[in-house]
Amino acid sequence: MDKRSGLVTRTGAEPGRGVHYKWVALSNTTLGVLMVTVNQSILLISLPDIFRGIKLNPLTPSNTSYFLWVFMGFTLVTAVLVVSLGRVGDMYGRVRMYNLGFAVFTLFSVLLSVTWMSGAAGALWIIVMRVFQGVGGAFLFANSSAILTDAFPADERGKAMGINGIAAVSGSFIGLVLGGILGPVEWHLVFLVSVPFGLFGTIWAYLMLKDNGVRVPAQIDWLGNAAFGVGLVAVLTGIVYSLLPYGGHPTGWTNPWVLLAIFGGLAVLALFVYIETKVPEPMFRLRLFRIRAFTAGNIAALLAALGRGGLQFMLIIWLQGIWLPQHGYSFSQTPLWAGIFLLPFTAGFLVMGPLAGVLSDRLGARGLATAGLVVSGASFLLLELLPMNFNYIWFALLIFVFALGMGMFFSPNQASVMNSLPPDQRGAGAGMLNTFQNSATVLSMGLFFTIVTLGLAAGLPSHLFLGLRAQGVPAKAAHIVASEPPIGSLFSAFLGYNPVKELLAPLGVLQHLKHAQLAYLTGRSFFPKLIEQPFAHGLGLAFDFAAGATLVAVLVSALRGRRYVHEAGPAGEGEDAAQLAELDEGNGPVPVRAT
Numbered sequence: 001m002d003k004r005s006g007l008v009t010r011t012g013a014e015p016g017r018g019v020h021y022k023w024v025a026l027s028n029t030t031l032g033v034l035m036v037t038v039n040q041s042i043l044l045i046s047l048p049d050i051f052r053g054i055k056l057n058p059l060t061p062s063n064t065s066y067f068l069w070v071f072m073g074f075t076l077v078t079a080v081l082v083v084s085l086g087r088v089g090d091m092y093g094r095v096r097m098y099n100l101g102f103a104v105f106t107l108f109s110v111l112l113s114v115t116w117m118s119g120a121a122g123a124l125w126i127i128v129m130r131v132f133q134g135v136g137g138a139f140l141f142a143n144s145s146a147i148l149t150d151a152f153p154a155d156e157r158g159k160a161m162g163i164n165g166i167a168a169v170s171g172s173f174i175g176l177v178l179g180g181i182l183g184p185v186e187w188h189l190v191f192l193v194s195v196p197f198g199l200f201g202t203i204w205a206y207l208m209l210k211d212n213g214v215r216v217p218a219q220i221d222w223l224g225n226a227a228f229g230v231g232l233v234a235v236l237t238g239i240v241y242s243l244l245p246y247g248g249h250p251t252g253w254t255n256p257w258v259l260l261a262i263f264g265g266l267a268v269l270a271l272f273v274y275i276e277t278k279v280p281e282p283m284f285r286l287r288l289f290r291i292r293a294f295t296a297g298n299i300a301a302l303l304a305a306l307g308r309g310g311l312q313f314m315l316i317i318w319l320q321g322i323w324l325p326q327h328g329y330s331f332s333q334t335p336l337w338a339g340i341f342l343l344p345f346t347a348g349f350l351v352m353g354p355l356a357g358v359l360s361d362r363l364g365a366r367g368l369a370t371a372g373l374v375v376s377g378a379s380f381l382l383l384e385l386l387p388m389n390f391n392y393i394w395f396a397l398l399i400f401v402f403a404l405g406m407g408m409f410f411s412p413n414q415a416s417v418m419n420s421l422p423p424d425q426r427g428a429g430a431g432m433l434n435t436f437q438n439s440a441t442v443l444s445m446g447l448f449f450t451i452v453t454l455g456l457a458a459g460l461p462s463h464l465f466l467g468l469r470a471q472g473v474p475a476k477a478a479h480i481v482a483s484e485p486p487i488g489s490l491f492s493a494f495l496g497y498n499p500v501k502e503l504l505a506p507l508g509v510l511q512h513l514k515h516a517q518l519a520y521l522t523g524r525s526f527f528p529k530l531i532e533q534p535f536a537h538g539l540g541l542a543f544d545f546a547a548g549a550t551l552v553a554v555l556v557s558a559l560r561g562r563r564y565v566h567e568a569g570p571a572g573e574g575e576d577a578a579q580l581a582e583l584d585e586g587n588g589p590v591p592v593r594a595t
Contacts, residue, residue, distance in 0.1 A: 021151060022156075022160070024208050025147055025150075025209060026148060026151070026163060028201065028205050029145075029164060030163060030167045031197065032098070033140065033164055034170065034174075035197050035201065036105070036140055036171070037167065037168050037171025038172075038175040038178065038193075038194070039109075039194055041173070042175035042190055043071065043190070044071075045177075045179030045183060045335040045339055046180070046183030046187060046190045046335075047067070047070065048497065049183035049184055049187040049190075052187075053118075053188075054119065054122030054123060058491075059492055059502055063120075064244060064491075066127070068243065069127045069240075070126055072442065073134065074137065075441065076134075076237070077131050078134045079236060079434075080138075080229055080232045081138035081229070082138050082141050082431040082434040082435050083142070083283065083284055084431070085431065086142035086143060086146065086431025086434075090146075090425060090426065090428055091218050093211040095147060095205070098143040099202065099205045099206050101139025102139075102140065102198060102202040105133055105140065106198030108132045108136060109191055109194040113195065114188070115188065141430075142427060143430070144164065145161070145433070145434075146418075148160045149418045154419055155361050157415045158360035159357045159411075160415075162354040165349070165353045165357070169345075169349040169350075170349070170350065172346075173342060173343060176338070176339030177336070177339045177340060178190075179339070180335050220283075221275075221276075221282050221283040223279065224284070227275055228283065230268050231269035232435070234261045234268065235262050236442050237261050238257075238259070238261030238262035239262065239442055241257070242255070242258050245487060250453050251450050288432075292560060293365075294421065297365075298433055299553075299556045300409075300557040301433055302436040303553035304373060304376070304549075304553045305437040306546075307376070307377070308376070308444070309441035309442070309444025310444040310446075310449065310542065311444075313445060315342060315399070317494050318388070318539065319342070321334075321494075321499070321535070322528040323390065324338065325524035326524065326525060326529075332496055341392070342399065344399050345400070345402070347403070348402065348406075349403045349406060349407040350407075352408050353407040353411050356372065356408045356412055357412065360412035365413060366416075366557065369416070371405075372404075372408025373405065373554045376402050377405075377547050377550035378405075379399075380546045380547040382398050383398050383399075383402075384539075386398070388533075388535065389532070447542075448546075449487065449490065451541045452490065452538035452542055454538065455534055455535070456489070456531070456538055458534065460530070460534045463533070464478075467530050468521070471520060471521050471526075473504070473509055473521075477504070481504060481507070484503060488502075498527065501521075504522075
């Protein structure tokens with residue numbers, strides 16, 4: 001670095017940073033991220049077809065755990081492994097680990113697509129194969145950002161992260177639509193669709209990507225890896241099981257096993273922090289948190305994910321359980337159409353993600369990322385103003401604006417974090433960022449579902465009892481249905497089932513009702529109108545929580561300080577001021593000269 005000018009200078013041509021290679025790296029890592037995120041969301045819409053295919057009712061209480069693990073297992077394992085696998089990439093080569101991730105992901109996509117068992121055995125097969133598919137996804141997530149950072153100069157990384165981020169967001173909504181299209185045709189196609197892309201990506205990555213990052217030989221920190229994995233698995237598993245009712249309560253937060261898993265997991269994570277300060281070659285160098293840009297970027301990403309993580313699921317339930325049935329769509333059609341009606345969300349990120357990345361290369365991350373969070377937080381509050389049976393134009397506009405805000409935040413924040421990392425710590429640092437985001441997403445889903453469920457529990461039972469009695473349902477049956485935990489109705493609407501029909505059918509009362517009564521109870525208006533008011537109350541509280549988390553993220557992002565670009569040698573070699581190019585945010589791009 002030239003101390004007089006503040007320029008970061010390069011003293012020779014760097015392998016793997018050529019004009020053409022950087023676009024090869026970007027296109028391949030974008031394909032990898034797209035493939036993984038499509039697979040994270042494709043099950044959201046196709047779960048009913050998958051469970052019908054294996055002849056298992058996911059709404060039966062004894063089967064709920066299968067449903068949760070098929071639904072959440074992939075996300076949980078990627079959240080747990082990305083830091084460890086990012087560190088392994090730092091040690092043994094990011095491209096090598098990335099290639100392995102493509103191959104592992106593709107292999108287990110093939111094994112999922114040939115699922116032949118049914119019942120509980122079929123569900124267990126899918127869960128285990130999805131977990132191992134998630135291991136491949138973790139390899140891809142952990143190393144893709146580091147590969148891009150190695151391939152692009154500092155003044156182009158925002159653009160690269162913006163384009164790569166498009167894949168992450170687009171994939172989640174492409175998966176919704178693909179699941180709705182392929183699931184009804186043949187549920188095995190939901191898993192098979194990834195195979196040709198995985199094979200192509202594996203071969204392409206093997207032939208074209210170059211391991212040009214800084215690698216420092218080190219021993220694997222087995223104790224730190226074990227403590228981190230056990231602690232985070234325990235916490236996230238506890239959050240997953242908090243969604244299930246326990247002991248007469250609508251949620252599982254009073255379940256001693258849930259509390260033991262969460263608080264025990266937190267204790268093990270505290271032990272992990274202690275271990276990392278004592279071992280000579282830690283899994284993750286905690287001193288990286290001394291870099292303000294790295295710390296602020298990670299905390300802001302965690303809080304932003306905490307605000308938005310459960311949003312997609314609440315919007316899906318809002319559409320599937322209330323809005324779409326009242327606008328002429330049968331419950332079985334709602335999963336596909338919910339994905340279609342949420343497309344403005346993807347469009348907003350497609351517009352803003354790359355643009356914000358390019359602008360952050362010139363203007364810095366702080367202003368753009370902070371403004372994006374302000375826009376997103378305001379959108380949460382404006383969504384509260386919509387009636388349950390809204391005019392779609394306003395709904396589409398608000399989720400589009402929300403996505404614009406998140407696009408304005410995501411790319412600059414990602415580039416800011418990756419620019420701040422020493423070259424030999426980029427894999428572990430990218431893994432930590434992904435862990436914060438994925439863990440916060442799981443926590444956000446648990447909190448959103450809990451808040452909405454508690455809101456429903458306050459008003460839904462009495463509304464449901466009176467509504468069923470008015471249509472001729474016997475008092476005993478109406479009481480049993482009204483006493484069911486509200487989370488069952490949410491899961492039912494989420495899966496595209498008619499909640500009232502699912503609740504009444506096992507009691508044998510449907511055949512005794514008059515035709516008009518049966519048609520009304522199991523039609524498109526009874527349940528949506530019944531749930532509107534209590535769901536609106538819970539949803540408003542969830543949006544308030546999301547807005548609050550985003551507000552704190554705004555403050556953290558604004559305090560990220562000066563712009564740090566870490567361009568010199570590995571961590572530990574004059575690690576502080578001599579390695580950091582510091583420029584005031586807003587004073588222009590990071591000048592990088594090749595000499």
